Amino acid sequence: MSEVAEKEPLFSKKNKQLISDPLNENNPVTIQVLGICSALAVTVQLKNAFVMSLSVMAVLIAGNLLVSLLRNLIPGRIRIIVQLVVVASLVIIVDQVLKAFVYDVSKQLSVFVGLIITNCIIMGRLEAFALGNKPWPSILDGVGNGLGYGLVLVIVAFFKELFGSGKLMGIEIFGSMADGTGLYQFGYENNGLMLLPPSSLVIVGIYIWIQKTRSPQLIEH
Amino acid sequence: MALNKDSNGYVLGFSIAMVLVVGTVLAVVATALKGPIEENKKNEKKQYILAAAQVKGADPSSMITRSEAQELFEEIVVQRMLLDGSGNVIPGTVKSGPVDTKDTSDCFNMDINKAFKKFNKAWKATSGLDNEAKILEQQAIKSVQQYPLYVLNVEGHTKYVMPCAGVGLWDAIWGYVCLDSDGKSICGAVFDHKAETAGLGSEIAEDWFEDQFLEDQGKSIDKAGAYSPIVVVKPGSQELDAQSVDGISGGTFTSAGVDEMLKRALEVYYVGIPKLNELK
Numbered sequence: 009m010s011e012v013a014e015k016e017p018l019f020s021k022k023n024k025q026l027i028s029d030p031l032n033e034n035n036p037v038t039i040q041v042l043g044i045c046s047a048l049a050v051t052v053q054l055k056n057a058f059v060m061s062l063s064v065m066a067v068l069i070a071g072n073l074l075v076s077l078l079r080n081l082i083p084g085r086i087r088i089i090v091q092l093v094v095v096a097s098l099v100i101i102v103d104q105v106l107k108a109f110v111y112d113v114s115k116q117l118s119v120f121v122g123l124i125i126t127n128c129i130i131m132g133r134l135e136a137f138a139l140g141n142k143p144w145p146s147i148l149d150g151v152g153n154g155l156g157y158g159l160v161l162v163i164v165a166f167f168k169e170l171f172g173s174g175k176l177m178g179i180e181i182f183g184s185m186a187d188g189t190g191l192y193q194f195g196y197e198n199n200g201l202m203l204l205p206p207s208s209l210v211i212v213g214i215y216i217w218i219q220k221t222r223s224p225q226l227i228e229h
Numbered sequence: 230m231a232l233n234k235d236s237n238g239y240v241l242g243f244s245i246a247m248v249l250v251v252g253t254v255l256a257v258v259a260t261a262l263k264g265p266i267e268e269n270k271k272n273e274k275k276q277y278i279l280a281a282a283q284v285k286g287a288d289p290s291s292m293i294t295r296s297e298a299q300e301l302f303e304e305i306v307v308q309r310m311l312l313d314g315s316g317n318v319i320p321g322t323v324k325s326g327p328v329d330t331k332d333t334s335d336c337f338n339m340d341i342n343k344a345f346k347k348f349n350k351a352w353k354a355t356s357g358l359d360n361e362a363k364i365l366e367q368q369a370i371k372s373v374q375q376y377p378l379y380v381l382n383v384e385g386h387t388k389y390v391m392p393c394a395g396v397g398l399w400d401a402i403w404g405y406v407c408l409d410s411d412g413k414s415i416c417g418a419v420f421d422h423k424a425e426t427a428g429l430g431s432e433i434a435e436d437w438f439e440d441q442f443l444e445d446q447g448k449s450i451d452k453a454g455a456y457s458p459i460v461v462v463k464p465g466s467q468e469l470d471a472q473s474v475d476g477i478s479g480g481t482f483t484s485a486g487v488d489e490m491l492k493r494a495l496e497v498y499y500v501g502i503p504k505l506n507e508l509k
Contacts, residue, residue, distance in 0.1 A: 049426070049427075050427060052426070052427055052428025052429065053427060053428050056427045056428070081234075081243070082243070083234045083235060083239055083240045083243050084234065084235065085235060085240055086240055086243070086244060089244075090243075090247060093247060093248075093251055097251050097254065097255060100255060100258075101254075101255070101258050104258055104259060104262045104266070105258075105262065107262070107266045107269065108262040108265040108266050108269070109265070111269040111273070111295070120427075169428075172428075173428070200478050200479060203428060203429060203478070203479045204429075204479060
């Protein structure tokens with residue numbers, strides 16, 4: 009593939025697809041079912057989902073780039089270990105930099121920064137893409153998959169925060185529950201189940217249902 | 230390339246080089262960033278101590294900022310000291326003025342989470358003992374604990390801020406509670422956690438939870454002249470009185486952790502602060 013890529017423009021059709029594919033027909037969460045764990049846990053609030061998506065995207069891009077640059081040097085027998093070391097080091101550096109310069113953001117992310125190491129999407133993309141492609145397409149692949157992951161996270165978090173706490177980005181949408189105003193004065197109550205991980209599964213399930221109904225070619229037979 | 234990437238020598242060499250490079254990079258990053266990180270943590274502690282006493286910065290609608298706290302800390306915190314398990318001031322630990330980070334007898338330098346871990350380990354070890362020995366052992370453990378106390382002068386009023394540490398669902402939780410000069414009425418609290426679930430246990434650090442400890446809520450650790458701990462109850466399950474606050478739906482273990490740490494820590498200060506007032 010290298011001789012073709014040599015003369016390609018930066019945003020050729022193929023490269024554009026690297027970004028657009030993971031948003032729908034090759035979405036890492038809903039189609040490849042990777043990174044489900046954090047999609048279930050970090051989606052109680054929209055704000056956390058945003059920050060988590062950004063962090064994952066940052067690590068994904070940097071990891072893809074590094075592994076792609078090293079792809080001709082990495083011995084095949086220990087490639088998984090090498091990928092793990094690259095991802096783990098990147099995450100630790102990101103964590104330390106956040107703590108030193110944007111302490112408040114690092115507090116919000118708390119454990120989730122560490123959990124990026126175990127996000128299957130990152131290892132999956134390093135193994136499946138970066139190891140066999142040039143740096144530029146690898147960066148685009150990182151951006152695309154980061155966006156695809158973020159899209160699902162944000163959509164899930166939107167419904168969870170809205171129906172679980174009646175808020176979006178921390179702003180009360182349905183009126184104040186404490187004061188009994190807005191919808192709450194008619195007896196509306198927040199759904200406690202929406203705050204818990206199982207509801208994410210239901211929302212992701214509905215998402216996949218809608219996605220596959222709209223694009224029947226995605227249905228496996 | 231003539232290099233055989235699958236040979237043992239290459240794999241070994243690659244691994245060694247990788248470890249050396251990664252190790253060096255991480256060590257350099259960690260050393261370079263240690264200063265700012267420590268500074269952030271120290272200032273956050275100052276921020277929490279002042280925020281618990283409801284000291285406000287330029288923006289009165291939110292918590293005082295870290296840099297504001299750094300400036301105001303020495304001015305507002307007039308004394309820092311350590312109490313023993315019976316509420317007496319440990320001699321030589323009363324400090325004021327700038328914090329000397331190397332002075333181990335300064336309560337500001339005490340890591341309350343580490344102290345709690347040590348305490349918790351010793352406490353759990355007593356579970357195998359029979360009843361009488363257990364009670365004696367637990368009393369002994371309690372009596373050797375050290376309890377930091379900050380005396381604040383907020384616009385002419387004396388207020389006491391005390392840290393407390395405990396354990397939530399996943400990891401450490403801690404907080405700073407402010408008592409009025411009578412040592413009974415609660416006039417503010419700040420909580421934080423290391424790894425509670427976002428949106429559930431982590432709610433203890435949110436305004437709505439902390440606001441239950443504000444002065445106008447009338448919470449008190451005194452009921453008819455005796456110590457009565459603050460209880461964190463299931464939200465909506467009962468009418469709240471001066472000794473209870475709403476817990477978190479879906480954050481039961483974290484709520485129980487807050488309940489436990491407040492109960493354990495405030496008991497000592499309930500005895501200690503009147504003793505301090507008598508000395509004045």
